[in-house]
Each structure stands twice: as C-alpha cells, then as structure tokens.
Amino acid sequence: xxxxxxxxxxxxxxxxxxxxxxxxxxxxxxxxxxxxxxxxxxxxxxxxxxxxxxxxxxxxxxxxxxxxxxxxxxxxxxxxxxxxxxxxxxxxxxxxx
Amino acid sequence: xxxxxxxxxxxxxxxxxxxxxxxxxxxxxxxxxxxxxxxxxxxxxxxxxxxxxxxxxxxxxxxxxxxxxxxxxxxxxxxxxxxxxxxxxxxxxxxxxxxxxxxxxxxxxxxxxxxxxxxxxxxxxxxxxxxxxxxxxxxxxxxxxxxxxxxxxxxxxxxxxxxxxxxxxxxxxxxxxxxxxxxxxxxxxxxxxxxxxxxxxxxxxxxxxxx
Amino acid sequence: xxxxxxxxxxxxxxxxxxxxxxxxxxxxxxxxxxxxxxxxxxxxxxxxxxxxxxxxxxxxxxxxxxxxxxxxxxxxxxxxxxxxxxxxxxxxxxxxxxxxxxxxxxxxxxxxxxxxxxxxxxxxxxxxxxxxxxxxxxxxxxxxxxxxxxxxxxxxxxxxxxxxxxxxxxxxxxxxxxxxxxxxxxxxxxxxxxxxxxxxxxxxxxxxxxxxxxxxxxxxxxxxxxxxxxxxxxxxxxxxxxxxxxxxxxxxxxxxxxxxxxxxxxxxxxxxxxxxxxxxxxxxxxxxxxxxxxxxxxxxxxxxxxxxxxxxxxxxxxxxxxxxxxxxxxxxxxxxxxxxxxxxxxxxxxxxxxxxxxxxxxxxxxxxxxxxxxxxxxxxxxxxxxxxxxxxxxxxxxxxxxxxxxxxxxxxxxxxxxxxxxxxxxxxxxxxxxxxxxxxxxxxxxxxxxxxxxxxxxxxxxxxxxxxxxxxxxxxxxxxxxxxxxxxxxxxxxxxxxxxxxxxxxxxxxxxxxxxxxxxxxxxxxxxxxxxxxxxxxxxxxxxxxxxxxx
Numbered sequence: 001x002x003x004x005x006x007x008x009x010x011x012x013x014x015x016x017x018x019x020x021x022x023x024x025x026x027x028x029x030x031x032x033x034x035x036x037x038x039x040x041x042x043x044x045x046x047x048x049x050x051x052x053x054x055x056x057x058x059x060x061x062x063x064x065x066x067x068x069x070x071x072x073x074x075x076x077x078x079x080x081x082x083x084x085x086x087x088x089x090x091x092x093x094x095x096x097x
Numbered sequence: 098x099x100x101x102x103x104x105x106x107x108x109x110x111x112x113x114x115x116x117x118x119x120x121x122x123x124x125x126x127x128x129x130x131x132x133x134x135x136x137x138x139x140x141x142x143x144x145x146x147x148x149x150x151x152x153x154x155x156x157x158x159x160x161x162x163x164x165x166x167x168x169x170x171x172x173x174x175x176x177x178x179x180x181x182x183x184x185x186x187x188x189x190x191x192x193x194x195x196x197x198x199x200x201x202x203x204x205x206x207x208x209x210x211x212x213x214x215x216x217x218x219x220x221x222x223x224x225x226x227x228x229x230x231x232x233x234x235x236x237x238x239x240x241x242x243x244x245x246x247x248x249x250x251x252x253x254x255x256x257x258x259x260x261x262x263x264x265x266x267x268x269x270x271x272x273x274x275x276x277x278x279x280x281x282x283x284x285x286x287x288x289x290x291x292x293x294x295x296x297x298x299x300x301x302x303x304x305x306x307x308x
Numbered sequence: 309x310x311x312x313x314x315x316x317x318x319x320x321x322x323x324x325x326x327x328x329x330x331x332x333x334x335x336x337x338x339x340x341x342x343x344x345x346x347x348x349x350x351x352x353x354x355x356x357x358x359x360x361x362x363x364x365x366x367x368x369x370x371x372x373x374x375x376x377x378x379x380x381x382x383x384x385x386x387x388x389x390x391x392x393x394x395x396x397x398x399x400x401x402x403x404x405x406x407x408x409x410x411x412x413x414x415x416x417x418x419x420x421x422x423x424x425x426x427x428x429x430x431x432x433x434x435x436x437x438x439x440x441x442x443x444x445x446x447x448x449x450x451x452x453x454x455x456x457x458x459x460x461x462x463x464x465x466x467x468x469x470x471x472x473x474x475x476x477x478x479x480x481x482x483x484x485x486x487x488x489x490x491x492x493x494x495x496x497x498x499x500x501x502x503x504x505x506x507x508x509x510x511x512x513x514x515x516x517x518x519x520x521x522x523x524x525x526x527x528x529x530x531x532x533x534x535x536x537x538x539x540x541x542x543x544x545x546x547x548x549x550x551x552x553x554x555x556x557x558x559x560x561x562x563x564x565x566x567x568x569x570x571x572x573x574x575x576x577x578x579x580x581x582x583x584x585x586x587x588x589x590x591x592x593x594x595x596x597x598x599x600x601x602x603x604x605x606x607x608x609x610x611x612x613x614x615x616x617x618x619x620x621x622x623x624x625x626x627x628x629x630x631x632x633x634x635x636x637x638x639x640x641x642x643x644x645x646x647x648x649x650x651x652x653x654x655x656x657x658x659x660x661x662x663x664x665x666x667x668x669x670x671x672x673x674x675x676x677x678x679x680x681x682x683x684x685x686x687x688x689x690x691x692x693x694x695x696x697x698x699x700x701x702x703x704x705x706x707x708x709x710x711x712x713x714x715x716x717x718x719x720x721x722x723x724x725x726x727x728x729x730x731x732x733x734x735x736x737x738x739x740x741x742x743x744x745x746x747x748x749x750x751x752x753x754x755x756x757x758x759x760x761x762x763x764x765x766x767x768x769x770x771x772x773x774x775x776x777x778x779x780x781x782x783x784x785x786x787x788x789x790x791x792x793x794x795x796x797x798x799x800x801x802x803x804x805x806x807x808x809x810x811x812x813x814x815x816x817x818x819x820x821x822x823x824x825x826x827x828x829x830x831x832x833x834x835x836x837x838x839x840x841x842x843x844x845x846x847x848x849x850x851x852x853x854x855x856x857x858x859x
Contacts, residue, residue, distance in 0.1 A: 010169060017162035024154050027299055028147065034224065034307040043299035050158075051292045058165050059288050065103070068495065069110055076114035079523045080121040082610055084128055087559050090614065090626035091129050104422050104496045111488045115526040122530035122560050126545055134551050212542045233544075234551040240543035244534065 008057065016057055023050050102278050109282040113289045116252075120293055123245045127300060130237055137234030140221035141242065142304035144209065146200065150302035153196050154294065160189035161291045164284040171277035176270060179280070183264040186287070190257040197250050204239070211240045223305065242301055249297060252290045259283050324727070324824040339424035340827055342725075345410035347431050352406060353794075355397040355438060360787065362390035367749075367780040375767040383766035384451035385467065391454030392472065396479050397438055399710055400568060403575035404486055404521075405430070407717050408514050410725060412490055414818035414825060415508050417499025417834040422492040423485075430485040437479035444468045444475060453764060455565075458546040458557040462538040470539055473532035480525045480532075483571070487521025490514055499817070501836035508816055508840055509585075509598055513578025516602035520567045520574075520609065528564035531557065555621055562613035570609040573673075573705060574602055576713025577644060580666050583716050584648045586814040587663035588655025589848045591841035594647040601640035608637045618689045627686055634684035641677055645670060656848050660812070661735040665716030668743050672708025676701055679754065694764075697757025700750045708746055715742070715793065720814075722797065723807030727824045729853060730800045734792060741789030748782025805853055813849035815841050 027046040035042060056062040061069050131138045167182035208216040217235035220227040263283055266272070272280060325342040328334070335343060365386050369377040378386065409427065413420050421427050444450060450472045452461040461469050494515050498507070535557070537543045544550035546557045585592050592598055614622055614630040648670060657663070679701040682688045692698065723729050752775040757763075761772050768776070810819040821830055838845065 013165045020158045028151050031303040031306040043303050047295050047299050050295050054288050054292055058161050072110045076117040083121055083125055083563055087125055089629055090622045093623040093625040107492045111522055115484055119526035119530050122527050237550045240545050
C-alpha cells in the first residue's frame with residue numbers, strides 16, 4: 001500500500017541528482033556571463049527549477065495520494081510571495097513623488 | 098497505519114510551511130536591502146569564495162539524493178542499505194558544516210564579521226570598473242549573510258542530530274516496509290533545508306560575478 | 309433521520325475525563341485533549357488577571373492629568389506588560405487552546421486530536437514562555453510597548469527586550485503546534501459521514517484560525533530573532549547607521565501581528581455561530597457563506613498589515629494599496645453579522661446567558677469593526693492614529709468581541725466541561741456588569757482619541773480628565789463583571805445542579821456524549837447522516853434546568 005507512491009526507480013533518482021548537479025554548474029557558469037539585469041533572474045529561475053524538482057520528486061509531491069500535499073506547498077510559497085511583494089510595494093515606491 | 102502515516106506526513110508538511118515563512122522574513126530583509134544597496138551587496142558577494150559555495154551546494158544536493166535512497170531502502174526492507182545511506186547523509190551534512198566553519202573563519206580573519214571589528218575595504222568589481230562601497234552598507238550584507246547562513250546551519254545541525262537518532266533506531270531494526278514514517282518525514286525536513294540553500298547560494302554568492 | 313440520544317447516566321459515578329486519575333502526574337503528563345484544555349484554562353485565566361492587574365494600574369494613573377502614581381518610565385513598562393500579556397498569553401490562546409482543544413475532537417466525533425503529545429508540548433511551551441515572561445516582569449519589565457519598535461528596542465532601551473523576545477518566540481511555537489494539530493485533525497479524523505459541509509461553524513472558524521497560526525506566527529518568530537541578534541551581536545539589520553531600515557522591523561512585525569488579531573477573533577466568531585444557532589433553535593442562515601467568510605478573513609487578513617504603518621514613513625502609494633485592501637477585509641466579517649442577524653428571524657429565541665453574550669458580541673464587535681473602517685481611511689487615520697481612538701477600536705473588537713465570545717462559550721459549554729450548571733441569575737447579572745462596564749470604559753476613549761489624547765501617555769491636559777475618570781469607573785465595573793464568574797463557576801463545581809448530556813437542546817456531536825465526557829469521548833465512533841444545525845429534528849427546551857439532577 002505504501003509503495004505505490006514511490007514507484008520511481010533508484011536509477012531515476014540518481015539521474016535526477018545528477019541533473020541537479022548539472023543545473024548547479026549551469027548557474028555558476030551563467031553567473032560569469034554578463035547578462036545585465038537578467039543575471040539574477042536567470043539565477044533564481046534555475047534555483048526554482050531545482051527546488052521544484054526536489055519538491056516534486058525527492059519529496060514525492062508528484063504522485064502523492066492526495067492533492068492536499070500540493071495545496072499545502074503552494075500555499076506556503078504563495079504567502080511568502082505575499083510577504084515579499086507587498087513589502088516591495090512600499091520600498092519600490094518610496095522615491096515616487 | 099496508512100491513516101497514521103498520512104497524518105504524520107501532513108503534520109510534517111505543515112511544519113515545513115512554517116519553516117518557509119520563518120526563513121521568509123530573512124529573505125524579505127535580504128530582498129529589500131539588496132535593492133537599496135546593490136553595490137555594497139555585490140561587493141560583499143564577490144568577496145565570498147564561490148568554490149566553497151558551489152561545493153556545498155553539490156554536497157547538499159547529493160545528500161538529498163542519499164536521503165531519497167535511504168527511504169527507498171526502508172521501503173525495500175534493506176536494513177543495512179538504509180543505515181548506510183543515513184550515515185552517508187549525516188557525513189555529507191557534517192561536510193557542509195565543516196566547509197561553513199572554514200568560510201566563517203576566513204570571514205573572521207578578513208574582518209568581515211559585523212560588529213566592532215568590522216572593516217571592509219574591497220571594491221565592487223563592475224565589469225572591470227572598481228567601485229568603492231560604503232563600509233556600513235557592506236556590514237549590512239554580512240549581517241544578513243551570517244544571519245541567513247547561520248540560521249540555515251542551525252537547521253542543518255538539527256537535521257544531523259535527527260538523522261543520528263534515526264540511524265541508531267534503524268540499526269536496531271525499528272523500521273520495515275510497513276513502517277518507515279519517521280525516515281520519510283525527517284527526509285522531508287532535510288529536503289526543505291536543502292531547498293533553502295538552493296536559494297541562498299545564488300542570492301549570496303552570485304550577485305555579480307561577471308567581469 | 310433522528311439524532312441518537314444517549315440516555316442519562318446511572319447515578320453511580322461513571323468514569324469521565326475528570327475522575328480518570330487524580331494524581332498530579334495524571335494531569336501533568338496527560339495527553340487527553342480535554343485535560344489539556346483544563347490546564348490551559350487555569351494558566352490562561354491566571355495570565356488574564358495578571359494582564360488585568362496592569363490594566364488597573366494604567367487606569368489608576370490616568371485618573372488624574374498629572375503623572376503622579378508612577379514615573380513615566382514605569383508607566384511605559386506597565387502598558388508594555390499589559391499589552392504583551394494580553395496579546396500573547398491571553399487573546400491568542402484563549403479560545404483555541406481552551407474551547408478549541410476541548411471541543412474540536414468532540415465536535416468531529418474523534419477520540420482526541422491528531423497529535424496528543426504535541427498538544428501537551430504546546431501547553432508546556434506556553435508555561436515555559438509564561439515563566440520567562442514573569443521573570444522579565446520581576447526584573448523590571450520592558451518599556452518598548454508590546455510592539456517592540458526598532459531602533460528603540462534594538463539599540464536604546466535598557467530593559468529586558470531580548471528575554472521578552474524569547475518568551476514571545478516560545479509562546480509562538482505553542483501557538484504553531486496547536487494550529488498544526490487542528491488542521492491535521494480536521495482533515496484526517498472526522499467521523500464517517502461528517503463531510504466538510506456538515507461541520508459546525510466553530511470547526512470552520514478554528515480551521516481558518518489554524519491556517520493563520522501556521523502561516524503568520526513564524527514571521528514574528530524570525531523577527532524576534534533578528535531583534536535579539538541586533539541587540540546582542542550588533543548585526544545591524546534594522547540600523548539606519550548601516551543603511552538598514554527601522555521600518556522593515558514594522559513590516560515584519562505587523563505581517564504577523566495583524567493576522568494575529570484574526571487568530572483572536574475568528575474562534576470567538578465560531579462560538580457566536582454556535583450560540584446564535586442554539587438559542588434561536590435554528591440553522592445558521594447562509595451556512596456556506598459563513599464558513600467561506602472565515603477562510604476569507606484569514607486570507608485577506610494577510611494582505612493588510614501596513615495599515616498599522618500609515619504615518620510611519622511608508623510610501624503614499626503603498627499606504628493607498630493597504631488602505632484599499634483593508635476595506636475589503638471588513639466585508640466577510642460584516643457578512644457574518646448579517647447572517648447571524650438573519651438567523652434570529654423567525655427563530656425561537658431564548659435569552660440564556662450565552663445568548664446575552666452573543667448579542668453583546670454582535671453589537672460591540674460591529675462598533676469595533678466600523679471604527680476599523682474609519683482607521684482604514686488614510687485621512688482620518690492621520691488624525692486619530694496613535695490616539696485613544698485606536699485604543700478604543702481594538703478594545704471594542706478584542707474585549708467586546710473576543711472576550712464576550714469566550715465568556716458566552718464558557719457559559720454554554722460549562723455543563724459539558726464540568727457536568728454542572730452555573731447559576732443563571734448571577735451569570736446574567738455578571739453579563740450586565742460586563743456590558744455596562746465595558747462601554748463605560750471604552751466609549752469615552754473614542755471621544756478622547758478624537759479630541760486628541762495620545763495613547764501611551766502617562767499625563768494629559770486637564771480638560772481630558774472627565775472622560776478619563778469615566779473610563780476608569782467603567783473599568784472598575786468591568787472588573788466586577790469578570791470576577792463574579794470566577795466565584796460562581798467555582799461555586800457550581802460543588803453546588804451547581806448536575807447537568808445531563810444536552811441541557812440546552814443543542815445540535816452537535818459534543819452534546820451526544822455524557823457531561824463531562826468520558827476520556828475517549830465516545831463509546832462508539834458516531835456515524836453522521838445529518839446536516840449541521842439540524843434543529844428541526846431536535847425538541848426545543850423550555851427550561852434549561854430540566855433534566856439536570858439535584859446537587
């Protein structure tokens with residue numbers, strides 16, 4: 001009963017691990033290329049891809065027996081986004097007239 | 098049993114949400130100050146050793162893999178493999194902490210630790226242009242650096258402690274394909290600590306590396 | 309489908325959760341949610357009276373325009389103590405940890421919460437934090453205000469800021485674990501047939517509250533850590549000399565502390581739903597909308613925090629955004645008030661004490677809520693912020709709202725909790741004292757704020773004295789109203805009429821087990837086949853003492 005959630009093979013997880021290491025190398029390489037204002041965006045995008053892979057596959061959110069797990073994860077990041085974005089609403093507009 | 102497993106799992110996920118919001122406050126501070134004092138933050142970031150940072154990122158990612166493999170071993174009933182993977186995970190965690198200790202020592206020697214001894218004379222290397230930065234603003238960067246990596250390291254220590262306890266219990270044969278919930282839930286905690294580092298690395302070490 | 313009725317217990321003493329073990333160990337190491345609720349009842353009540361003691365000192369000082377009772381510095385410590393104790397050690401835990409802990413498993417037909425040992429841990433964290441707080445008070449207190457604003461708290465205050473921060477951190481985790489427990493319990497342990505749309509509205513309210521506890525409390529935890537770290541190690545995160553922004557502290561502080569007020573009010577609103585339904589003998593009008601409003605309050609409550617910072621130095625544009633959203637947060641609360649009122653229409657309304665508190669809640673909470681809208685308007689806020697207008701606003705919702713709801717709930721569930729009825733005459737008198745005392749205390753404060761008396765001031769211009777004296781007089785009446793229940797509730801434990809399983813003729817699973825309930829709550833897990841508030845299937849009771857035994 002408890003095994004149906006973890007139907008991925010060991011090889012899959014190792015491949016994923018290697019993929020994450022590759023993405024890390026990519027993010028370091030990209031940091032040394034001058035992309036202007038896009039550097040932080042690229043870095044955070046890659047970080048988000050890595051985090052998503054960890055959440056979906058290492059933490060077994062994909063294929064979890066209920067949608068509730070996914071809802072909890074999304075809710076957590078959503079409210080973090082609220083904290084960050086509404087605070088920025090203040091800081092970004094302080095210099096406006 | 099299934100209901101208990103699902104219950105414990107949901108409980109751990111909710112706890113992880115609290116950890117996301119807990120670190121979130123620090124990320125909020127970081128975000129705001131980076132925008133306000135970009136040059137100083139970039140200079141501070143450039144003074145960090147990217148090799149250690151990247152190495153530590155790799156260490157943690159591999160440790161997440163070993164955690165997943167440990168859970169897999171518990172599922173399959175392989176006690177020896179379970180213990181082995183747990184031990185490797187702990188060793189990787191300790192490696193991470195060892196590297197952080199080296200990095201902190203280096204910061205201490207360079208007088209980059211905030212407080213009365215702080216002194217930052219490095220410049221922001223902006224595509225070859227050397228821009229001087231305010232020492233006090235750099236101190237703000239390092240305040241956040243130590244707060245964020247320090248809090249992260251504290252969570253790593255707790256994780257290592259947790260896994261140590263589980264390793265002992267696993268060695269004694271407490272876990273089986275029918276019951277390995279603590280391994281799984283400790284694993285969830287470890288993955289989250291890894292995810293936090295996945296974001297900390299680019300934010301702290303990679304602010305402006307191109308030149 | 310008729311509701312099952314458990315016949316009255318035989319007169320030989322059955323085992324219930326209260327007589328299931330009499331040793332100290334059986335109480336201090338209990339994992340029974342009902343006993344833990346009682347542990348909280350004692351400790352939270354003690355902190356309530358401690359906070360009330362500081363309130364008394366405030367009102368005594370403010371009897372005269374001069375600062376003559378205490379020094380200015382001491383006055384700062386007094387209102388800080390009052391605020392910290394009341395917010396963190398009374399208002400946040402009072403309904404969830406007492407009524408919530410007791411009722412959530414009963415209302416959903418479960419034997420206990422999902423994590424009984426974590427529930428006990430929650431109480432111990434509360435006690436440890438409380439001990440630290442008392443130690444802070446004995447060592448001279450804190451003088452920053454409960455809001456701990458930097459840079460005063462981080463750099464200049466000479467009082468026990470860090471220790472108070474530690475107490476707040478620990479009691480925060482008590483709250484987080486309670487919320488975590490409730491969410492998992494409601495998701496995983498409902499009795500068969502008890503779908504989400506059949507849940508009592510108290511459960512919906514408690515669930516929404518728990519969401520806020522999980523999402524908001526960690527932010528104040530990290531904020532107190534940052535505060536401590538800045539004070540101890542000079543890691544200047546809020547220090548302007550380092551390029552830091554003191555306002556960042558306020559953003560992080562209020563990100564939790566605003567939703568915190570919804571942690572306080574939502575459970576009381578849940579109580580009110582139960583009371584209005586029972587004492588109108590009718591289903592709550594608009595059940596689904598009321599349930600969703602609880603969730604809406606929780607979510608929208610996270611979007612409005614900077615309305616505490618309108619004059620602090622945030623940008624005008626941010627102020628406009630937060631003001632705009634703040635108007636929306638009042639809507640679901642208003643919806644609830646309309647629905648409660650509509651429930652009364654054509655109901656068989658009776659006026660037992662719990663219902664009196666419910667009516668008090670509706671009136672006073674409405675006033676408090678409406679004055680919140682005044683404060684949400686930027687122009688008005690500039691005039692009345694940091695005056696007694698604000699103080700009165702939040703006391704109307706916190707005391708007129710939360711405490712009234714709590715008292716109504718305590719009276720309502722007292723027979724279930726203790727197996728005894730309280731004396732109705734004294735209870736009604738007490739409710740009258742509370743209502744009159746409360747309004748006399750706080751209505752003058754709206755006027756005081758409007759005419760310009762600032763908050764947290766220990767002296768004021770002589771022309772404000774009359775209103776201050778009225779307020780202090782009211783506080784004395786209010787105090788009597790709070791002390792009387794202590795006496796008659798205690799009296800009832802020995803001399804009150806013995807209550808049966810359902811003295812009020814109320815709907816809900818908690819009324820289908822004996823009073824007090826056995827340790828495992830239900831002999832057999834109930835199977836629910838009826839909708840919530842199935843009052844059309846329940847005989848109304850005309851005499852609430854009917855069916856109770858002699859002492």
